[in-house]
Amino acid sequence: MDNMLQLIAVIQKELLLLVRDRAGLLVLFVMPAVLVVVITLVQENALKAIGESQTRILLIDGDGQTLGRQIADALKDTHGVLVIEALDGRTPDRQQALGLVARGAYPLCLIIPSGLTGAVQNRARQSALESLSAEGAGGAMAPPPVIEVYFDPTVLGGFRSAVRHLLDLMTLRLEVNEKMAALARILPERINRSITAALEPVAGLNVPPPQMDLQLKWSDLPLLRVEDGGALGEMRAVLPTSVQQNVPAWCLFGIFFIVLPMAGAFIQERINGTHQRLLAMPVAYLTLASGRILAYMGICLVQCTLIGCIGKWVLPLWGTPPLEMGGTPLALLVMIASAILAATGYGTLLGTVVDSYEQASMFGPISIVIAAAIGGIMVPVYAMPEFMQTISVISPLAWGLNGALDVFVRGGNLVDVLPEAGALSAFFAACICIAWLWQSRRRWRGNFGWPA
Structure with a gap:
């Protein structure tokens, strides 16, 4: 005691x-x-600066057609990305957008050029014609349209690389889809032409060549998938927060x-x-x-x-x-x-x-x-x-x-x-x-x- x-x-x-x-x-x-x-x-x-939190992207869609909207929709469906297309109810012009990014109001600005859809479809058709012809499509291909990306000067290199990688994957998917669509339009014409040439010896039989419809509607289901997770399994497949660390x-x-x-x-x-x-x-x-x-x-x-x-x-x-x-x-x-x-x-x-x-x-x-x-x-x-x-x-x-x-x-x-x-x-x-x-x-x- x-x-x-x-x-x-x-x-x-x-x-x-x-x-x-x-x-x-x-x-x-x-x-x-x-x-x-x-x-x-x-x-x-x-x-937030390196992309671990939601990133705001200022988007100017100068195209307004199919591909421009597909790019905007793909960005909106991306986790951690907030697409801003209007400021105070109005679409910003190029100069205003670049000024906002330069001042640090937004980490980056994406500018889709006018006429993007038409230019990409023309290039896809020319590319498809070249792939089916040993001599090529004939005529020089027009320069590709450019999607411009402008970053805040203070943005880190890792974040820039991640955004560029995202945009590269997105444009690659659009490019593949457009090339397949071009092939779907050109192949029936080429096949019908080949069949007609093959039937010339029996043309007197009045046998019309078959009409072909090659609408290539690909499934959205992936053939290969990559998943990330935690080393401890699904229960802890999350990154530690700044609070949990500090x-x-x-x-x-x-x-x-x-x-x-x-x-x-x-x-x-x-x-x-x-x-x-x-x-x-x-x-x-x-x-x-x-x-x-x-x-x-x-x-x-x-x-x-x-x-x-x-x-x-x-x-x-x-x-x-x-x-x-x-x-x-x-x-x-x-x-x-x-x-x-x-x-x-x-x-x-x-x-x-x-x-x-x-x-x-x-x-x-x-x-x-x-x-x-x-x-x-x-x-x-x-x-x-x-x-x-x-x-x-x-x-x-x-x-x-x-x-x-x-x-x-x-x-x-x-x-x-x-x-x-x-x-x-x-x-x-x-x-x-x-x-x-x-x-x-x-x-x-x-x-x-x-x-x-």
Whole structure:
């Protein structure tokens, strides 16, 4: 009972110290919240810029005939594409459309030239005639009509390539259809001519050549199909959203910044002599350390809840998808607890080893930023150079992020996150053991009158 009361008293002391540390509260709550909002909104906008969200295409149909409408309808049926053909109820002219794209109002503009249908049909007929005649159709073929595409100068190259690929496939389909239609019109005439020539020796029998109807009506059913999906099957055949990526990542980043107020509390106690007085009291060192760890674990839980609420309800107000968890709540709880333990363990170690605020404020944030950088918090690990991918496995933030993504994106359960949770727990145990050994060494040296 006494040990429990002592533990509660230590927790209360730590919470009171933290409440008075306004800078520490800003680091723990305001900084990660702002990072989550800013980074997620920036990444969401970047995803829109590379085509992961709905893309608005400004379309000027100068043809107005069959092929022009087929192109417009094909674009409208494409997932993730919003076709804009009128502004304020009027069709924009070429100059107005290019001005809007140049100013960034639209990522691209598609201009279909006048007379497209007639020009394509004439070229298809000439191409069909050449294919049936060894001498060719006779006469030079007119230059092909050009569908013009104009991009916003700031649009990324990957998005440009995707749009060009879409348009190439669409025009290829239209070209094949027109060539087949031309063949359907020319072949009966050629066949009838050949049959008439073959029947000339018996022309006196007055046998009329058969009339042929080659209306080539092809089925819309594909002969070959390509499908994309998730590596985990149909249940998770979706890409992670910017919220699912950033909320766990920057929440971990904020959790590990608990080392600053923790280290500051250790240093302050040593400076003002509180630490020596606590050790002189009938309170075990384990109780003092456990109370401090439990107090800061509670702070981290509040921090995680705050950031989770931001991802669930605040970020959607700015147009992002809400935070959704694909795995089990138990797995998430285990990952959060393991990450908090690792952060508080590192804070205990840092507060025990360093001797001044300057050392803590320099080494603590730098080490966390480095661990976050190589752990995939700022840039995904797969986008790093190979040697950086190799060393990323030493970062505790990488373990935490992998476990969080297992829950939020890969639909993982408790078994799936046990390796990462175990690694974080082992990191916590190692930090506590080193801190205890360091503290024991310091006390032993002090008992012998050596400088601490």
